[in-house]
Amino acid sequence: MTDPTPLSPRSPRAVLIDLAGVLYVGTSAIPGSVAALQRLRAAGLPLRFLTNSTRMPREPIAARLRAMGFTLQADEIQTAAHAALNLVRRRGLHPRYLVHPDLRDEVGPDAERPDAVVMGDMGPFLDYAQLNAAFRLLMDGHPLIAMARNRYFMDADGLSLDMGAFVTGLEFCSGTRAEIVGKPAPGFFHDAVAELGVEPEDAVLIGDDLHDDVGAARAAGLRAVLVRTGKFRAGDDAHPQVRPDLVADDFSAAVDHLLAHG
Template sequence: MPLQEFPAMMKLRRPPQAVLIDLAGVLHTGDLALPGAVDALKRLRRSGLPLRFLTNTTRSPSATVIAKLRRMGFDLHPGEVQTAVLATRRLVAMRGLKPHYLVHPDIAGEIGPSNPNPDCVVLGDAGAYFSYAALNTVFRLLMQGLPLLAMARNRYFMEEDGLSLDMGAYVAGLEYSTGTQAEIVGKPARPFFETALADLGVAAEDAVLIGDDLADDIGGAQEAGIPGILVRTGKFRPEDERHATIRPDRVVDDFAAAVAALSV
């Protein structure tokens, strides 16, 4: 039986004027490039289309992310990678905020130090550093009325040994315990996608996003007016193809198939 492909729900240009690409689960899993992904990116490069790589990864600074992908054979450039960490730093600066940060130590140099007299809390994926003491400090600040900014609220991600819990569980727990609603900065927040479009100088309907996360990649992109192609790699689950409300513009096996579908 042939694999299902959803009919387009938005008009997919052939080819589009720009391509937005998720990283983990689309190009790679952990330290391993997914089969065919390196060659597919080379093919996409030859088309001349402008690219943006969008990632909610908040454990590693952007330079580390780029170096890791280059070691796998991917041709990425610093100006093409938009991370939730950099988006958060930009938002904090724009609003003149003085955050208390609960983030992974590896991004401390990129995001900056906590303020001793904070006016907000900023949460990233602290991984093993989500200790009770660290979370309780955040809890107490939120109970004092400070707003909560979360770099992302992803549920899980794919590592080489299987699915792993992501920071969304901690965001939800803090919201539940404090009655606070977090403002999400990375995907699926509409401004995150709109920033990429503005940098590229293209309209939403003239771009396309390739991702493995039905809600944060595809749903977020479509909310911003961007068609979305879902790949059956990374955090993709079979039930994603039967979701009641989010319908990808196309579902394909992997990144190589997504590039082929663009007819570039």
């Protein structure tokens, strides 16, 4: 392995942790990560868990992680849906939501006179009437806020069409440009550090995706640790443009380094 580049001398005051590929893969915790999270908590560092989930609310995500042995609360998780709600609150918007029924309780009811469209992954619940209602709001000049622009995802029965299709389609027909709130948007990281009461440069992110975690966090002013698990591919730790502040074999090694040198 490459020797880890030391982090900058300034100690991190908060840690953001990407979920899939860092803490777990599939339905199993990555070896050592449950104990490593306990060590990190024992050190008293405030934490946020990040996921680009656009369909599932925070409570079942937390429950799934607890079932793998992790200790965490729903309100420590930042999802793309949660980031969209933060943005709605900050701007005082009254959206119509195009979201999966599972997410409806988290976003609340649609406004009677909507002044924005907020779009998540509706999965099989997508229909023409909802898209057309959104289209008409966009044609009236209201903004389109989308949780993500992903092209596809791996479903149980194969590669499947993701919500990027509908974001792009609505943009094309209405002439509106969507604002994407999930990773890699800088606001996604800024939201998380703001909730923890620290500045971006005082926070460190631990992620497995060179571009959407590490590159995006660094572009947002945070430091970033790349782990060699999950999406990590050989060569990610020697990319000419995107350079993590630290490369660690896994979450456990990353935590050890942060606690020893951070």
